[in-house]
Amino acid sequence: MDVKIYIFEDDDFEHFYPLTYNRPVYTLLTGTFRLYEKWQRLFNRPEVGFLCRGEISNYVHEQSKIKCNRFEFEGCDKVIFINGRVIPDKKTADTLLTSSADSMYLTGGNLSALVLDPKSPAADKLRQMNFWGYGHFKSIINTLPKSELECEWMNYIWDFVRLNGRQIETDFLYFSSDFERYDKAIEDLTNVGCLIYSPGHVRVAPDAQVDGQTVLDARSGPIIISDNVKIYSHSRIEGPCYIGPDTHIVGAKVRGGCSLGPGCRIGGEVEESIFQGYSNKYHEGFMGHAFLGEWVNLGALTTNSDLKNNYGSIKVDIGIGLVDTGQMKIGSFIGDHVKTGIGMLLNTGISIGFGSNIFGGGLISEKYIPPFIWGGNDGYSEYRLDKALETAAIAMSRRGEELTTAGAAVFKSIFDFTCEKRNRFIKG
Numbered sequence: 001m002d003v004k005i006y007i008f009e010d011d012d013f014e015h016f017y018p019l020t021y022n023r024p025v026y027t028l029l030t031g032t033f034r035l036y037e038k039w040q041r042l043f044n045r046p047e048v049g050f051l052c053r054g055e056i057s058n059y060v061h062e063q064s065k066i067k068c069n070r071f072e073f074e075g076c077d078k079v080i081f082i083n084g085r086v087i088p089d090k091k092t093a094d095t096l097l098t099s100s101a102d103s104m105y106l107t108g109g110n111l112s113a114l115v116l117d118p119k120s121p122a123a124d125k126l127r128q129m130n131f132w133g134y135g136h137f138k139s140i141i142n143t144l145p146k147s148e149l150e151c152e153w154m155n156y157i158w159d160f161v162r163l164n165g166r167q168i169e170t171d172f173l174y175f176s177s178d179f180e181r182y183d184k185a186i187e188d189l190t191n192v193g194c195l196i197y198s199p200g201h202v203r204v205a206p207d208a209q210v211d212g213q214t215v216l217d218a219r220s221g222p223i224i225i226s227d228n229v230k231i232y233s234h235s236r237i238e239g240p241c242y243i244g245p246d247t248h249i250v251g252a253k254v255r256g257g258c259s260l261g262p263g264c265r266i267g268g269e270v271e272e273s274i275f276q277g278y279s280n281k282y283h284e285g286f287m288g289h290a291f292l293g294e295w296v297n298l299g300a301l302t303t304n305s306d307l308k309n310n311y312g313s314i315k316v317d318i319g320i321g322l323v324d325t326g327q328m329k330i331g332s333f334i335g336d337h338v339k340t341g342i343g344m345l346l347n348t349g350i351s352i353g354f355g356s357n358i359f360g361g362g363l364i365s366e367k368y369i370p371p372f373i374w375g376g377n378d379g380y381s382e383y384r385l386d387k388a389l390e391t392a393a394i395a396m397s398r399r400g401e402e403l404t405t406a407g408a409a410v411f412k413s414i415f416d417f418t419c420e421k422r423n424r425f426i427k428g
Contacts, residue, residue, distance in 0.1 A: 003097065004076040004118075005043055007036050007084045008051035010111070010134050016157045017318040018335030019276070019293050021354045021371060021418075022410045023060060024052040026084030028291075029261050029276050030160050031167030032175070032224055032242040036066075038088035041175055043080075043097070051081075051132045055413045059406040069132045073118035081114040087152040087163070090174065095149065104141060105149035112149045114141055157318060157333050158325050161289050164274055165221060165257035168240035172201070172222040179203040179224060189216075201239060205229065220256050250282060261294075263399050271306075273331065278399055289331035295395055297339045299359070304346035306331035316349040317368035319421060325349070335371065337392050344376075354414050355388045370421040371414050380426050385415045 009024040016025050026035040033041075040046050050068045052060055057068040073079050080096050092113070096105075101117035116123050125140045154160060172179070182203035186196060189204065193212030196202060201218035204210065204225040213233040216223050221240025231237070231249040238256045243249065247260050250267040254260070258270055261277030268281060271288040275281075279292050283300035290304060306329050308314060314330040315322045330349045338352050341359025346352075350364065353371035358364060360376030374383035389411055393403040 001078060002076045003043070003045065003078045003080060004049065004073055005039065005045055005047075006049040006051055006079065006081045007039060008081055008134070008137070009053065009084050009132070012085065012155075013053070014320050015155060015318070016160075017320070018333055018351055018353045018371070019157055019291060021414045022056055022336055023063075024050065024056070024084055025154060026050075027060065027064065028160060029259055029274055030087075030154075030164060031171040031259060032178075033171060035084060035088060035154075036064075038171070038175075039082060039093070041178070042088055042090055042093035051137075054131055055417075056410060057132070059410045062404060062406045069130075071126045071129055073116075073123055073127065076118055079116040079118050079123065081116070083110070083112050083153075085154045086112050087154060087167075089151065089170075092149065092151045102144050104144040104146045106146055107149050107151055107153065110153070111138065112151055112153075114144070116141075156316075156323065156325070157291055158289075158316065158327065158330055160274060161257075161272060161291055161331070162327065164259055165240045165272065168224070168242050168257075168259065169221050171242075172203075172224065172240075181206070182224065182226070184208060189214075198239075211235075226262075244277065272329075276336075278396075278401070287331065289329045290334065292332075292334045293336035293338070293354075295337045295392065296334050297395065299340050299342040299344060301342055302340045302344045302346070304332040304350070305348040308348055314349045315367075316351065318351045319353065319368060319370065322367070337388070337395070339391070341376070353418065355383060355392075355411065357383055357388075357391075368425075370425050371418045372422060373425065382422055382426065385412060388415075 007026050013020045050066050061068045099115040102120055103115045105113040122141050182205045184204035184206050186199040189210050194214045196216045198218040201222040202216050205227045208225045208229040210231045211233040214231050215236040218239040223239040224242045227245045229243050229247050234251040235249045237254045242259045244262040246262050247264040252266045253269045255271040257272030259274045261275050263278040264275045265280045265282045267283050268285045273287055273290040275292045276294045278294045279296035281298045285301045285303045288306035313326050315324050332346050333351045335354035337355045339357045343361035345363040352369045355371050356369055356373040362377050372383040374381050396403050
């Protein structure tokens with residue numbers, strides 16, 4: 001049976017700011033893969049379609065090479081639509097693959113998935129859509145029979161951090177074939193002076209460099225070290241941990257629950273945090289229970305708080321008002337292209353928006369900083385768009401990447417969209 005898979009974005013993408021200003025939720029890293037990459041593997045279908053906001057669709061297509069907002073069902077027997085906030089698992093994938101056509105699945109009243117006959121009236125109406133609108137999509141399918149689907153969701157950005165360690169462990173089991181070629185011999189590592197605990201749960205790519213006087217401790221979970229990773233002496237890696245391609249660990253303490261995407265530079269101490277990719281924390285300082293986007297640079301000694309002194313529940317403002325997370329440990333949520341100066345101290349549960357440049361040292365007491373803010377404790381102003389673009393282009397060129405036309409257009413879209421929030425913040 002030929003099945004077409006679509007992953008769609010619903011209206012709660014704001015719950016995942018500042019990471020989703022420029023991407024859909026399902027392209028965020030969790031465990032060892034982005035969410036959509038797990039669906040590709042579970043359905044054994046590398047080709048999927050994306051449905052997302054029009055203002056980011058060209059950029060998302062450019063980054064992922066996946067078609068966006070194209071309803072093309074020709075030649076398939078079944079079409080499956082999955083809410084991008086549903087956490088991928090084999091049971092859900094099997095349920096949808098074996099489901100009868102024209103079935104709608106809800107979880108707690110929210111649309112989690114849809115299975116369509118490509119020849120149905122609803123499919124014909126979807127073919128006529130040349131844009132993605134979640135409300136319009138629901139109005140087309142609303143008359144279909146509904147069933148309850150038992151599955152787990154991402155509801156807010158901190159859910160990614162909370163579940164990340166478990167996701168690494170699950171990926172290690174579900175997608176073990178992906179790591180079969182990570183077969184660097186453990187004795188090759190121990191011969192140069194690496195200390196490895198629970199070596200059966202360590203996977204190292206053949207071209208990865210792990211220097212002597214490194215500790216790999218997989219007693220609490222697996223450690224996966226990808227292609228062209230460099231781990232320098234005096235680093236300590238605790239599982240569960242995933243280190244993505246071309247990332248360098250520079251004498252760091254990487255504690256359990258971390259996923260470090262491609263092209264990162266990591267020093268100091270990192271705990272239960274996700275780095276989406278191409279971000280720098282080269283120097284001393286602590287980052288815990290945090291999610292950082294791409295092209296972030298943390299100045300030396302930048303440190304966040306992830307625990308209140310009274311051990312109370314942490315409230316977070318990601319730009320939609322204060323939300324009580326119900327969690328004791330919440331760190332920082334830092335959007336793409338954010339820069340911090342040396343000695344910055346980040347308040348518990350802080351959110352820093354896309355493209356902001358924060359400097360001057362000392363504690364940033366604010367809980368929420370909108371996109372494109374320039375300054376620190378001595379005052380804030382708007383970060384000029386032309387200057388932000390110039391800085392981004394330089395930073396990306398240092399990793400051999402280019403700020404494309406589509407990427408620059410997303411900068412402008414976010415800059416314009418967040419103008420009012422920025423003005424309110426600056427005025428205090």
